[in-house]
Amino acid sequence: MMRRAQPLAFPKALDLLRKTLEHSPADSTEIAWTEVVHQTACNQQEPVDPATGTAARCTLQIRVVEQGRTGSYTTGALEAAELHSAVRQALARAALPTATDREDASSPSAGSSGSSGSSGSSVSSSGHPPKSPDDTPPTGGSGASEPTVSPISSDTLFDERIARLSPQEAQDLLRQGLRPDEEQGTLEWAVGRAAVLNSAGLERWTTTTCAQLHITSGEGFAAGQAAAAARTFQRLDPPGTLERARGRRAATTDSGDTGTEDAAAPSVYLTPEATADLLLHLRRLARATLAFPDAHPGARPDFPGTPLDAALHLVDDPLDPAGLPFPFDLRGAPLATRPLLVEGTAVPLPRTAAAEDPQGSHLILHPGTLTEGALLERCDGGLFGTRIAKIQCLDPARLELRCTLQGVRRIRAGRQAEALPPTAVLIPLLRSLQNVLGVGATAVTLAEGDGLLGGARAPALALTLRP
Secondary structure, eight states, X not given: OEEESSOOOHHHHHHHHHHHHHHOOSSEEEEEEEEEEEEEEETTSOOOOHHHHOOEEEEEEEEEEETTEEEEEEEOOOXXXXXXXXXXXXXXXXXSOOHHHHHHHHSTTGGGSXXXXXXXXXXXXXXXXXXXXXXXXXXXXXXXXXXXXXXXXXXXXXXXXXXXXXXXXXXXXXXXXXXXXXXEEEEEEEEXXXXXXXXTSOEEEEEEEEEEEEEEESSGGGSXXXXXXXXXXXXXXXXXXXXXXXXXXXXXXXXXXXXXXXXXXXXXXXXXXXXXXXXXHHHHHHHHHHHOGGGSTTOOOSOOXXXXXXXXXXXXXXXOTTSOOOSBOTTSOBOOOEEEEETTEEOOOOOOOGGGOSSOSEEEEOOOSBOHHHHHHHTTTSEEESEEEEEEEEETTTTEEEEEEESEEEEETTEEEEXXXXXXXXXXXXXXXXXXXXXXEEEEEEESTTSSSOEEEEEEEEEEOOO
């Protein structure tokens, strides 16, 4: 990954990628490129000068197939010399012996196979079975016979107002609705570009925008917090985010509580933002478990076969405009909606390698019907958590988590009461999801990272903490 002072014009960038593909000596070549320009403004700080504070973060992955073996190389420089070097590096990696090659070479039968070099083509350097010369190069399932795809342009993906926003204009927008002495607003926005091309003729590319708003009302751990993200300003809803932040502001604090860990709380109310934090963590856990199976023996990265509460409906939906939609994956395959949980029952999915997960983060937990007041009543005597700042997975197989909550409140008589410092709670998530106390009616979207490839959308959840 690399930053450059000014992003290359999109037509020039695409032309450079096409020329790299054309001059690649590999049997098959695939290029996946993403570039993001990210900016930030705050109502209580001086805006950053765009001339010095704007940088494009670029990531390029080159994948090649050579004599049935695959290799890949990642770089951060969108320059002709660097791209040609990346192709050579990927070819060199395709030629490297794999662990299977070494095992075959050391086995007693290796010398009696009757053909020299047979072990060199048994497995690709990426660990996948080799492709025959007649096989189509990898395209992420979209099919090499497809015609070149035209540029994707959609009002749900790109907002010209966000793309042209300057730090000074963003700061002026924040100052319009916030109380200058007691409220802080931070607006982050990004313009992203992505393209996937391969030597079979596939070509997909798009531009996206993402705006993320964070508001804090008050000071210390009694302050109310709220956040939201969207592809367009129209869907961001700053007034609603501000209202949530003010509504979570505590009138009193528990000065005697150190906020280390609360093992006595019977239940927890997770705001929509905290639930989205949880979904994003579970996705990262699943990918890590797939990528490093030896580090998580017995872990199940997907949702368990045991039925969960029928109120839970979870989908991976990259097309929902209420989330952070994105049209294709980084292998060039068009994305589609996948149900993950239907009335609490997991939908079987093909197990794929974590590094080739065909879809990004587009997890959407469908809202229920309960108001915040109804959920608070069901969590009476428990804790209210605005955000999850840190999650430790104590047992991946059982999804037992130690979560550090921020914006914590005690719940008394079905209402938010005194504020607490950041507090850790143990959540037996698998058991909690088998009998949830309630699902909220309003959902909030959060971005993962800069939001280029997606995020998560979720309502509030009321969970029991009792084993």
